Amino acid sequence: MVMKNENYLVCDIAMQYVLIIHEVSDYEAWKKIFDNAAGIRKEAGERIYQVLKYENEPNKIVHFSAWTSITDARKFFESPQLVKIREEAGVKAPEFIYLDELESGKLYS
Secondary structure, eight states: OEEEOSSEEEEOOOOEEEEEEEEESOHHHHHHHHHHTHHHHHHHTEEEEEEEEETTEEEEEEEEEEESOHHHHHHHHTSHHHHHHHHHHTEEEEEEEEEEOOOEEEEOO
């Protein structure tokens, strides 16, 4: 269902997300491996993503992504293949937060 008025648009089609916070040894090296893994991420169920960094820490990365399901995301992120990829990419102590969307909307001016 979509609700709309003059100030906002709210959509209640729930998505499932993963928020990953981690430090990398070298952003450029990590990004190359991240980009090369796009095909396996898509095949595993990742639908959209954002890569963000901390304001004053260029090697502290946040990967925020929407998935087909939390189950698919967990299976992918906990797989031996991805553990190896993270090691090769110089990822240090990733924190995974699995999220169910409650609501999303767009504010209008």
